[in-house]
Amino acid sequence: MVDNFFYALSAVFQWQNILLIFLGTAIGMVFGALPGLTVTLAVTLVLPFTFDLSPESGIILLTGVYCAGTYAGSISAILINTPGTPSSAATAWDGYPLTQKGRSFEALSIALHASVIGGLISAVALIFFAPMLAKTALAFGPPERFALTFFGLTIIARVSGNSMSKGFISxxxxxxxxxxxxxxxMGVPRFSFNTFYLYGGIGMIEVFIGIFAVAEIFNQIGKRAEARVLSKSGTQKKIMRWKDIVPHYWTVVKSSVIGIVIGVIPGTGGSIASFIAYDEAKRSSKEPEKFGKGSFEGIAASESANNGVTAATLIPTLTLGIPGNTVAAIFLGALLIHGLTPGPQLFVNQGGLMYTIMISFIVANIVMYVQGRFALKWFDKIIDIPAGIMLPVILIMCLVGAYTISNSLNSVIVALIFGAIGYAMIKFEYPTAPLVIAIILGSMVEESMRQSLILSDGSGMIFLTRPISLVFFMLTVFVTFSPFVIRQWRKRNPKAI
Amino acid sequence: MLGAVIKRSISSIVTLMVGVVVFLSIPSQIVIIDSEGLSSVDARTVPYLITSLIIIISLIMIISESVKIRKEQTDTLEDKSSEQTNYVRVFLAFLAITLWIIALPYIGFNIATILLVASVMVIIGNCRWWQIALLSLILSVPINYLLANVLRVYLPSGSIFG
Known part of the structure; x- marks a missing residue:
């Protein structure tokens, strides 16, 4: 472990990797700050450009984009009442009223400090808990792996979006x-339509680019451009410092822990964490009446929670191979592209890389703080970039990114097709997270199921006679059917609500 | 009533149709080899299982939607879309990208990208001519140069230019 830790330190602090962290956080900040452009989109677009890098450098770059993109969602939430990422919605409730009072700099500063603390606490949780969970997961055989991946998929389909049926279809x-x-x-081709390209399966990255990036471009083009009104008059350029966050210290720590706990659960994410943390901060606040009208405590709660999710969501991703959210799914894809299979074995075989990921989260948050402090005065300029300029830039990045995957137009065609599918999914309110995570887990689900059945001579009882897989199947049944049972119970006992 | 069901269940009808088509195509798309009695499941089992579930869930969604409509006792339901979407713009953007893919091998990355960026900016609107000209140029030649010299990714230069 100590060797791996020192290897990771030397890898992260190479000057090239430090530069990559700076570059990644800058990209993440721009994408996160622009309304409509998400951190998922930023990570997806950067992914093809990591192919030529070593696994360490590639992951370090993605970490910078992820951390800064998650934080930067608060910038447009505070300045123009439009959250750059869904997880910053709660930040807008207090951030925008502060902007209207001319205190946007203070709001942005609080958001930055809270985000950095949340991100750092989350990174520490990743360092401590991931190896412990990986040790437990080493005992998993094919039946346990199948039960776990099946459970992960079910919970992701269950909690993503408003409709469980649509989640399952996705x-x-x-x-x-x-x-x-x-x-x-058995090695026989399936659905290849006698096409050489499809023999290797549909490329994951092309699908990511299509579903997240091209679909979002179509979505933005389809929306009518709204005139942005930014109240800049009388803005005070007062930047807060560490001591200013001390009164909210307990709120930040508590919200970060909420973010970590929510982040570990597959399928959840920053949005749920920030709403729960905001609600909890309001409940326990000495000044709950200020919430929604410009409370620094509200911003601190929301931002530390959604950044608390960032590293925590990688705990199940790296140890069990179950991505916690879409960005974690892309991280998983990045590892697979570099020939690394996520799961407990990764800690045994690639311990150095694992610790590199963990330490890069800490460094990325520190770099994010430095860049954030310098960039505060430029944020209102970033969000003023018109869609007519930004969308073509992103579109060309998507097309070029897709092309670089296989150096052919096949990948671009796949990205375009999935862009159209992704756009239809947005319009018909089908969640994209279950689709993407199922694409990643698909082969693992099928392989572990068939390996289990080979072990048991075709008997499905193998999944129910092993304690760990039985527990996961019981959890799957509970997650699937509990909403129906609760609904029926509420109907019959309206007074109990 | 039927019209309302179709309108509100159009996405489920599409998923149902895709599920049925893929289900029926499995025998022609997946060849079974003799040694596959190994685990009582073969290469077709999982695709059959997935498509069957897609068909069942889609049917459930269509039926539950029609039951909901019947309960509401109206067949003139309108979509409560709060946001206006310009589908013509989306279609034009899709078309522009498709044409870029088709034209790329013939006219090369630089010219195809200049045309694509310009057309997408016109489709989006609210752009000045100099912005269109400048961005088209920035996103074509310099990107092509950077990719070739830094990442060693060579984009098509166009067959009509030799």
Missing amino acids: ALFGLLIASVGVDPI
Whole structure:
């Protein structure tokens, strides 16, 4: 462990990697700050450009984008009442009223400090808990792996979006897409339509670019451009310092822990964490009446929670191979591209890389703080970049990024097709997270299921006679059916609510 | 009533149709080899399972939507879309990208990208001519140069230019 730790330190502090962290945080900040452009989009666009880098450098770059993108969602939430990322919605409730009072700099400073503390606490949690969980997961055989991935998919489909059925349909289509290519056990081609390109399966990155980036471009083009009104008059350029956050210290720590706990649960994410933390901060505040009217405590709670999710969501991703959210799914994809299979074995075989990821989260948050302090005065300029300029830039990055995957137009065609599918999913309110995560987990689900059945001579009882897999199946049944049971119970006992 | 069901369940109808088509195509798309009795599941089992579930859930969604409509006792339901979407713009953008893919091998990255960026900016609107000219140029030649010299990614230079 000590060797891995020192290896990671030397890897992260190479000057090239420090430069990559600076570059990643800058990209993340711009994307996170622009309304409509998400951190997922930023990470997706950067991913193809990590192919030529070493796994360490590639992951370090993605970490910078992820951390800064999550924080930067607060910038447009505070300045123009439009959250750059969904997880910053709660920040807008207090941030924008402060901007209207001419105190946007203080709001942005509080958001930056709270985000950095949340991110650092989350990184420490990753360092401590991930190796422990990985040790436990080493005991998992194919039946346990199948039960776990099945449970992960179910919970992601269950909690993503408003409709459980749509979540399941999305996950099933993801599994279907994952089944294209050569069968993992017998090696026969499936749904290849005698096309050489499809023998290798549908490329994950092309799908990510299509579903997240191209679909979002279509979505933004389809929306009518709204005139942004920014109240800049009388803005005080007062930047807060560490001592200014001391009164909110307990709120920040508590919200960061909420972010970590929520982040570990697959399928949840920054949005849920920030709303829960905001609600909890309001409940326990000495001045709850200020919430929604410009409370620094509210901003601190929301921002520390959504950044508390960032590293925590990688705990199940790296140890169990179950991505906590879409960005974690892309991280998983990045590891797979570099020939690394996420899961407990990764800690045994690639301990150095694992600690590099963990330490890069700490460094990325520090770099984010430095850049954030310098960039505060430029933020209102970033969010004023018109869509007519920004969208073509992102579109060309998508097309070029897709092309670089296979040096052919096949990948671009796949990205465009999935862009259209992703756009339809946005319009018909199908969540994209289950689809993407199912594409990543698809082969693992099928392989572990079939390996288990080979071990048991075809008997499905193998999943119910092993304690860990039984527990996961019981949890799956509980997660799937508990909403119906609760609904029926509420109908019959209206007074109990 | 039927019109309202179709309107509100259009996405479920599409997923149902895709599920059925893929289900029926499995025998022609996945060949079974003799040694596959290994685990009572073969290469077709999981695709059959997935498509069956897609069909069942889509049917459930269509039925539950029609039951909901019947409960509401109206067949003139309108979508409560709060946001206006300009689908013509989206279609034009899709078309522009498709044409870029088709034209790229012939006219090369630089010219195809200048045309694509210009057309997308016109489709989005609210852009001045000099912005269109400048951005088209910035996103074509310099990006092509950077990719070739830094990342060693060579984009098509166009067959009509030899």
